Each structure stands twice: as structure tokens, then as C-alpha cells.
Amino acid sequence: MQDRYFSVDPGQKAAARQLYASVKDLPLICPHGHVDPRLFADPDYQFGSPVDLLIIPDHYIFRMLYSQGISLEEIGIHAMPPSKSPPIKRGDLPESTKGDHRKIWRTVCANWHLFRATPTGIWVRDELAEVFDITLKLNSENADAIYDAIVAQLKSHAFRPRALYERFNIEVLATTDAATDSLAHHQAIRDSGWGGRIIPTFRPDAVVNIDDAGWRAHIDQLSAAAGIDIHNYATYIQALEQRRAFFKSMGATATDHAALTAYTESLTAAEADALFQRALAGKANTKDVARFTGHMLIEMARMSSQDGLVMQMHIGSWRNHNPTIHARYGRDMGADIPIRSEFTKNLKALLDRFGNDPDLRLVLFNLDETAYSRELAPLAGHYPILRLGPPWWFYDSWLGMTRFLDAVVETAGIYNLAGFNDDTRAYPSIPTRHDVWRRVCADWLAGQLARGFIDEQDALEMIRALAYDLAKETYKLDEQL
Amino acid sequence: MQDRYFSVDPGQKAAARQLYASVKDLPLICPHGHVDPRLFADPDYQFGSPVDLLIIPDHYIFRMLYSQGISLEEIGIHAMPPSKSPPIKRGDLPESTKGDHRKIWRTVCANWHLFRATPTGIWVRDELAEVFDITLKLNSENADAIYDAIVAQLKSHAFRPRALYERFNIEVLATTDAATDSLAHHQAIRDSGWGGRIIPTFRPDAVVNIDDAGWRAHIDQLSAAAGIDIHNYATYIQALEQRRAFFKSMGATATDHAALTAYTESLTAAEADALFQRALAGKANTKDVARFTGHMLIEMARMSSQDGLVMQMHIGSWRNHNPTIHARYGRDMGADIPIRSEFTKNLKALLDRFGNDPDLRLVLFNLDETAYSRELAPLAGHYPILRLGPPWWFYDSWLGMTRFLDAVVETAGIYNLAGFNDDTRAYPSIPTRHDVWRRVCADWLAGQLARGFIDEQDALEMIRALAYDLAKETYKLDEQL
């Protein structure tokens, strides 16, 4: 299946094969993701069971199983102790990986038909084949054999994260880290003298989302981390700037910001301070939340213009939509649902101030593909600060990526795109995800070539840009080498 | 044209042909539609003219003709007598089928070019070929010959509805019936000892839409039908529950609910009663209407959780958008226009209460295809109660169905879909509509297979599920056999 996923027309397929061949061995640029830096801090880190490796970190898998009536307990996810309040990340809970992993694995395999024609189905199959050399199909009959084969390989030194980093041909891998994180694991990686490039990304959501139950505690942590007593808006901003400088000193080239909408609004310093004081007093209302988030996006743009960190915005996910699941199991349980997104009006306040700023770069991601051609491509095709991130989350799929290229390239070209990022916490799936993107691009460009929109020189330069150059340049990853 | 509609690539076409062959003779599951049960209550029921059969029941046809300046009168639809107020269903008017049917037929045929590349064009052509063995193209020259050929066949016993039921290989056919319906025709079918399975569907819109001019009269009918004096919210709910139990006893497995939006809201019993009293007094305002509809959707979900009837929601049609046409000719005149639809926020109140309920199943239909990938597939890919209905109305077309599969399968898989339903009042078009769906699925899966996303075993199991199993299982039609 060397030509897998390519269009069936022989001419287009041959062109796709050639284009793909020209980039398949390029190093992987991973400017945005969620791999745990602990994997690299400890040179002898060993992965747990196949379930720890492939199932637990993948909310794509358990949301689908849950949608078909399989309880989360059956796949190893247990309710949090009742005392834990407010809900925290599942990853923090040792309970989460308890249970009989072989039994869980069998349950997943017995229901693997649910993933037919889904990206998860492709990723897991390709990953088993490429990383573990396992070409059996997941099902009840093969479940045990595959489980055993993975277990056997995970023991080998070749499956230590650092060894895989080399094997995967990763050039740089960015993690995502809370603004309050000590980056101790990143420091350990640096201290170890290992040659891999693992860099942090500054993600301040927890200290910006004033409606989050844990916000006040996060502010205290921010005070501690920054060594600044945060008691008003001015000290809050100072602390954020201090942390950004620290992240930058640790290799960060980017920040990341999630928001329900792209709404931006410029507050005066006095308004911002009054609002911040209400939040400290636990008295911020719904409108305050929207205004503060909108204002802080502009503030973060200002800081990015000054310190040069590339700004990322991820818009449009209604987190923890299912309150029963949230209360019982915590966050990130596959119950985040997209909403309609708007950019032309919402981003205007930010763009009015910084849209033409030569020192700012802003990468936009969203979950409403109707905005691709209507708003995002026209905006990116005009404002010099903007780049469009690759299709996100539910759209990180063959058809989703194809629709993205169809919708944005005619208006924005490819040079206003940010290339690819894998955005995963499932480390061994990284090569597969990049491979699917490279195949999509090869197939899409082969179609353009076969129909005469572009010529061969164009196609070869474009696929290299999409597969490698654009990500590296967008995230300023070449500037630091 | 055995391979009609399939992709042109020879390899994909061959795969599509094979997949289609594996399901084309499976019985038809028809869990949602609008065929009149009278057709089956009378064993000797005879269809009227070709116009009665093919034109009058099909608002797709007269909306297109009307859009091109052909008056409704020219195709046999006449204004209601002025005394009839409020407007009622055209079907109730004997005037509707008056006129010179041969002349009407000629008008339709002379304008048949308007239906080029539309689903109506396909359905009528395929139906004439498959059901009537007529392969002439509709146009002015052929009009009379085709008319005569249909007339001749309609006289034959082979064209009685029960005979066609056997010939069409229908396994079960659900009608749609008002909550106040006596189901006398269904009773007559049962009493007749005929082996066909015709089942009712509980559709309470007329007794829920408090802004409808006829609502008060419908409540009186509901009182009479249920034998319960409805004077407050509690007795209203009792009457509804009584009717649902009656429908279930008559074979119903599902309910159906139409609403302009998917807005849901939980009222307290006191609020619901106060609102219901305002409605009885004719004093409900616009906001009351939205809140009551939203509350009743949740109430219906509660009842479905208790009695096991599968709940269907059809969202997003602005009914009777053209007031001139509505006043003159009544409802269902081809002037229903879709609006933008939202589900993530609107369904939240219902999902908060019943989203994880193992006893509830909710099938969603809508007319805004932007919600497919953005909201519906993510929701169905998480909440165990949800299934996505097939593409509805304007999207029940080759490209509409293909876009649906493209948009939802990667995120929701196919096992969160409800299979197909024909949703038609045009009885002889039923096999054609299922055939188009089966061809779409064959072609779509053949593309997935040819490109290596799935293997042959996957494809064969998936097409069977899409063509037959999913509809049967979603609507609990296997449980009652």
C-alpha cells in the first residue's frame, strides 16, 4: 500500500507518488503538540502497556466507544474520587490507568469496526505497521497476539522516546505548557546534553480564564512562579511578561491561546484593572469574562509583537459539553463540541491595532470549516500578520484536510498557511500524522498538476513548503538554530 | 445504465458495482415517510391519473415549475375557497385534483428540462423505467404516449398498493400520523389479515405548536381522542402519554417532532402550566412559543426514555415562507425555506438531562449542512443517545448525500448514523429513492476501498449496515418481529 490514499486515476496517482517521494524523508517539524516532556527528560523512560500507549491518551478513541454505549470504565477510565473538586485533568489521576489492560485492549479490538473510515482507524493501522511492524487487523481474534507483540517491543531500547525521536526523524518538537510550569523537564532535557530539540510553548489559558473554578489558585501559582505579588492588573501583566521571557529563554518560539470565540476588545488600563479586581473578588459576571478574554488576546498580541513569540489562537471548542461526564471523570473526556465561529467582526479590534505590525505573527485555528473560505482565507490573504493553521481536531483527517486546501488556497495561496502540526499527545502517532498530511498535499497538488493549474516545478516547491518549510518559517524555528 | 451514477474511474466503478450488487435485493426498511395508510386499508385501492400519482403529491415538482413562472393552476392546484380559514392542507381539498389531467401532464412534460441534473429528474426517470417499464424521455412529443402507458398499467391488479408493497420488497413502512389520529386505517390493515407491516408514527406538532391558528381546536381533538379533559398542563401531558401508549399498541416504534430551531429549555411544572394556561387563553407571546416548544422537546425525550419510542427531530424549515401562496393555496406548496441551524447550544438543556440515558434514542435531521461536520457529527460521536438521520429534503440527492458522508463519517463513523429513510408521500418512488441511496453508499465506499482507507470486508459490512441494518436497528424494528 505504498500509494495508499492517493486518487485512483493512474496519471494523478503517479504524480502524487512522485511528489510524495520528494518529501517523505524530510525531517518532521512539530511546532504544536501535547507530548509530555517527561518522556525525554528521563533517558530510560519506558512506555507502559499498549493501552497506556494507544488508548488512554486518545480521546478520539474513547469518545467513539462511549457514543456506542461502551462505558468509560470498560476502557480503563474511572470516576474521580468525589473529594476532587473542581474537576481536574484525568492525566493527574493514577486511577486512570488501573484495571486489566489486556481486557481493555480486547474490548477496544472487539469494537474496532466503529473506526472504519475514520482518521483514528488510519492512524492506528499505519502506526502499528510503521512503528511496530504489525500488519494484522485489529479485531477480537487478533487482539491478544497484537497486544503481546507490542508489549514485547516496548521493552526494547529502540522504543525509548529518545530513540524514537531519532527514528522518527524529528527536527524539533514543541510541547504545550502552562504559564506557571517550572519547565523542569525541559531543563532536565537541556542539562542531559541530549541532542534532541524539545521546546516549550507558553499557554496561559488557566491564568486568563477568570470564570474557571481554579483560576484564583492558578493566579497564586503564577505569583509564585514569576516571583511577583499579583494584586492588580499591572502586576498580573508583569508576571505574564516575566513568564514569557522565561519560556523564551528555555527555547519557546510560540504561545498558544484557546478561546470559545475570537472576540477581541481593547479595554483601557483602568477598565482592565477594575475587571481584574472583580475577578480576584470572585465577582466577575459572564460579560466580564468575554471582555477580559477579548482584551487579553490583544494584550498577548502586544507582548508577541514585543518579544517575538508567535501567537496561536484555537477558537470554537465548547469544552466539557456533557456535565455528567465532566463531574464524574473530569476534563478532556471526548465531550468537547465545536460551535459556529466568526472572525471578521470578532478579530477586528485586534487587527485594528496590530494587523499591519511587521513584528507580529498570528496563527489561527478553528473548528468551523465554513469560516475557511468565507473569512479566514480572505483575512490571511490581506493581513500580513496572519497565517492559517492546519485543519484542527475533527478536521485533521483526509477529507477534512482536502476540504481545507480546496477552501483556502485559491484565496490565500499556500504561503499564508502555517504548514502542518500534529497536535497530539500520542507520541508514536506523530510520524503517521505527518505522513497523512504529506500524502494529502501530494494528492491535492497532483490534481492541480494533472489538470494544468500548476506545473511540475510549482508542485515540487509547493509540497516542500507544505511539508516542511512553512511550519519551520511560520514558527521561527530556523532563527534559533 | 446498470452502473448509473457511479464514479467514472473503471476500478472504482467495478468496486461500486460489486458493493451495490451485495445490497440491491435487500428488503426496504422505510422507518419514516408520509404515504397515506388508506392505500393499504383498502385491498382494491386504485391510483387515479398519472398526475395524481406523480405530480400532485410532489412539491419538488411544482415549486420548480412555479419558480419559472408557471402558475399553480396550470398544474392542477387551485386556490382554496375563501371561507376556508385558517389555511389547511391541500390534500383535504377535493378541488386540488380537478382539472384536465392530460393537459396538466403535457405542461409538466413540456417543462421537464427544468429538472435536468436534479433529484426529481432522476427519481421520475428511474421510477418510470423500473416501475412502469417506460424508458421514453419526458418531453412534449412523448407526453401523451407516456400518459397513456401509465393509465393502462394503473388499471392492472399488479398496481394495487398491496401488490406493489410485495413487488417493492418492503419489509416495513412507517406512516406519519397526527397525535389525534384514530389510526382507523391502520386498524383496518391489521384487521384485514394482510401480511404487510404498516406502522404509525406519533407526530404531535399540531398539539404542541401553540402559535398555530388551529392549536386550540387540535387540543379539543386531543381531549376527545384520549378521553381526557385537557384543562391544564398536567392533563395535557396525561393525554399525550395516553396517545403515545395507543400508538405503541398499534405498532409504532417512533415519534417525530418538527421545530424551527433545536432550542431546548427545561421549565418547572409551574412555569409550564402557567405558559400552557396563557396558550389556552390565546395570550401566548413569541417568547412563550419558543420556550414551550423547547420544553416540550425535553418532555418528549422523557416520555421516549420511558416508553421506548425512538424520537426524531426535524429542524430548520421555515414553513410557508411565501404568505401570498399560503393564503391562497394553503400549506405544503413548495414554499418552505431552510434557515441556519445550531445544535451545540440549543440541544444542551435536553442533553444535560438525557444525553447519557441508555433508554433513549434521538435521531436528528436538519437542513443546514454546515452543521454536519461542525456540530452533528461531533455530538453523535460522543452522546450515546444520538443518531444522525439521512440527508433531508433538499439534500436527499446524489451530491447532497455524498457531501453528508464526506462530512460526518470521519468524525462519527457510520455506526452513529440512522441509515436511510425515503420520507416521501409519493409511494411508487420509494424503491428509486432507496436505490439512489444504495448507489451513493456503494460509490462512496468504493472510493474508500480503492484508495485504501478500508478493505473489502469493511466495505461489504458497511454497505449492508447503511442499506439495511442501521435503519432497522435505530428504529427498533427488529425488536417487534
Place this chain on the structure above:
Amino acid sequence: MQDRYFSVDPGQKAAARQLYASVKDLPLICPHGHVDPRLFADPDYQFGSPVDLLIIPDHYIFRMLYSQGISLEEIGIHAMPPSKSPPIKRGDLPESTKGDHRKIWRTVCANWHLFRATPTGIWVRDELAEVFDITLKLNSENADAIYDAIVAQLKSHAFRPRALYERFNIEVLATTDAATDSLAHHQAIRDSGWGGRIIPTFRPDAVVNIDDAGWRAHIDQLSAAAGIDIHNYATYIQALEQRRAFFKSMGATATDHAALTAYTESLTAAEADALFQRALAGKANTKDVARFTGHMLIEMARMSSQDGLVMQMHIGSWRNHNPTIHARYGRDMGADIPIRSEFTKNLKALLDRFGNDPDLRLVLFNLDETAYSRELAPLAGHYPILRLGPPWWFYDSWLGMTRFLDAVVETAGIYNLAGFNDDTRAYPSIPTRHDVWRRVCADWLAGQLARGFIDEQDALEMIRALAYDLAKETYKLDEQL
């Protein structure tokens, strides 16, 4: 590259070639565009430099260059003198075309890779090949040679606009003209006895947009042009009707109206007058603006019903989104960004009054392709006054046009479409733009034909309609010959 852009399947390509051949030599109907009538008023009009011809009139080109950090000054666009306020059209400024055109040309060529896979890239390449017989690829190496080759040809009499009109096989070309325009150039064309048909289009936006800084001055111009002292709503309407009659006497068959949204609302004469008086006094607020625009759209529909001018509406562009660029360089600088559009609710007031009017025709354009299948096709497939304009602006591209046909034809058929219009101020690009549309239609219909949805007779009649007949009939261009 005779078969350029067609699908790669040999059978479909052969069918596309045949369909395209049947229409490629048909005359061009250009019912909507922005070519300057001065080009035709002066029989010896000479184009300036290649930059004047190809770069300056094309905001597609400079928006893309600007998005990649190339300043507008580098491509010959200079800031307006500070005294010019409010911002006016760049075209009014002699400064705009100053500078070293050869240097500008080199800058554009050196960055031509930005236009890979964009419609601009296609248009310019095809235009150079077809009009100038230049098949070199734009890049730094070829820049000077191409520049010189164009310059040489522009001197020739064969490149006078009137000569090109013949060579391009244009049958009729409509310009777009302010309501206050004297149409002196149109008069000069008529007086010259030249046989080309150049007709004006009545565009009253400047005298309708009461929030525009120049509105009051435009009203004074309207008074002068109409010879009517506008001091209230009644005289305003009289002046507009007078100007429409004048435009019609000069050959106009259509009007054009741009609005941010499709909102319509019927005001009483008293309300309209009160609102108009507030506007005259400079006291209209935001709500007034929306209501007045919405009311005037209905008024214009009324006038069109009376005088027979075809009404066009262009909806959904947020003009001058970038205030920095607007203040410095004026309007039309590539910073117009689409917004979400809605029609079912917004057009209802207009449709309630005129939706069934046999004397009105309304052509709708928009920049939110989600409305194609959801609202526009259902509306056009019912209301007899409606036609859908071709894909506009960012959607005037191969994939944009293909998606348009995919989205609307199944519901509205092709006979509710308005055919094509080139909508350009770049005169020499007109044949190329029509050629791309004709190729899209050939390819799309070839797909329908190859898959058996339509037969060859259908396809041949449909492509002629799409390429020629529909535009001519929609804009009543046959009635005046």
C-alpha cells in the same frame, strides 16, 4: 493545454472537450462589470504600461503581495495626500500610477509564486497567452522580456479597446455607474457611431448609504443631475426615478445594489421621511442606517417592477476592514472581508411584497457559500422573481465555481441561474474569465453526463444556457436588440 483544467478521467475529459467546443466561440455576454467607459469613448484610447494594465486595476494582486509583507508603495500605490478627506477611490488619484513601472513589474514577477493555484495566477497566465501570445512563465528571469513584449504590443492599433472588443467577440458589455453620473462617455460612444454595445448600470449606493461620509455631497450631486431639489424623502425618490429613466434611455437594463446584509424592511412613507430628514441633518444612528438601507432595497424593487430594470444585490462584504490602509490609501485596497450572510429572514419583507411579481427580476450575489444550498437555491427554486448570480469575488475560481454548481443545481436547477458575469475592471482579462467559466461548466456537465445523470442532448443545451443564453435572458439583453 487545450484541455486544461478538465478532469483527468479520459472519458470525462473527452466529453468536457466536446461540450466546451460547442460554446467556446459563442459571443461574450458581459452584463455586470467595472470597465471604464472612457476606453470606448475615445477611439484611439491607448493603454499605459503593463503595470497600468495588469497590476493597478487588480486588487487580487496587491492584497496577496501585501499579505506577504510587500508594501503597497513597492507596487506603485502611494498614500493619499493628507488633505484628501474623506478617503476617495484610488482611481481618482494621479499619484496612483506614478513610479518606475518596470521596477514594480519586476517586484510582482519576483513574487509570482505567491499566486500558484490561485485564480489570479490562471487568469494572468491565460491572458498573456491568449491576448499577448506570451507563454513565458512570470519570474525574475523573464520579467523584463515579458514587460518589453507587452509594451511593444500595446502600441499597436490591434490593442485599442475597440479593436479588442471585436477580437474578444463581446456582444454587450455593461459598465457600473454612479446614480449621479452624467453618462457622458456612454453618450460619446453612441455619438461616435461605433457598433459596440456598451451600456450603463444604475448603481445608487453612494446616495443610499446615509452613513457614508460623502453622502450629503452625493445628494447634492443627485439634485443637480436630476434637476430636482432634494429636500425630503419624496423628492429623493423622484430624483432616483428620474435618474433610472435616464439610465434606461441610455441603454441600461439593470441596477446594482451593494449592502452589508440582505436585511429588508418596509417603512411607511412617514417613517422613511423622518429617517431621511435625520440623515440630512447628519443625525442618523446605526439602526437608522440598517433600516433605511433595508427600506430602500424594497423601494428599488418597486421601481424595478415598474421600469423593468433587472435588480442586482451584492451582499456580505465588509468594506475597508483595515482602517490603517483605508486612512492611508483609500478604498478598494484589497481589504474588503466577507461576513456570514442570511437571506431567508432578511429578504422576507421584500419577498412578501414582490416575491411573486411577474414584472420583477432580482439577481442575488453573496460571499458566504454556506447560503448556496441552505437558502439561496431553495429561495430561487421557489420565488419566480429570483435568479442566482454566478460565484462572486473570492469564489470566481475553478473550485469556487464547481462548489457553486454542486451546491445549487440539484435544488434550483440551472434555469434559475443568471449565467456568468466577469465583474472585472481588468478589460483584457474578460475573455479568460469567461473561458474559465465555460470550462468549469463543460467539466461539471461532463461529469453529470459520464455518470448518467443527464444525456448528451441535455448537456449540450445546458452548456449553451450557462455560457450564453441565461445571462442574455436574465438581464433582458435580447429584448433591446
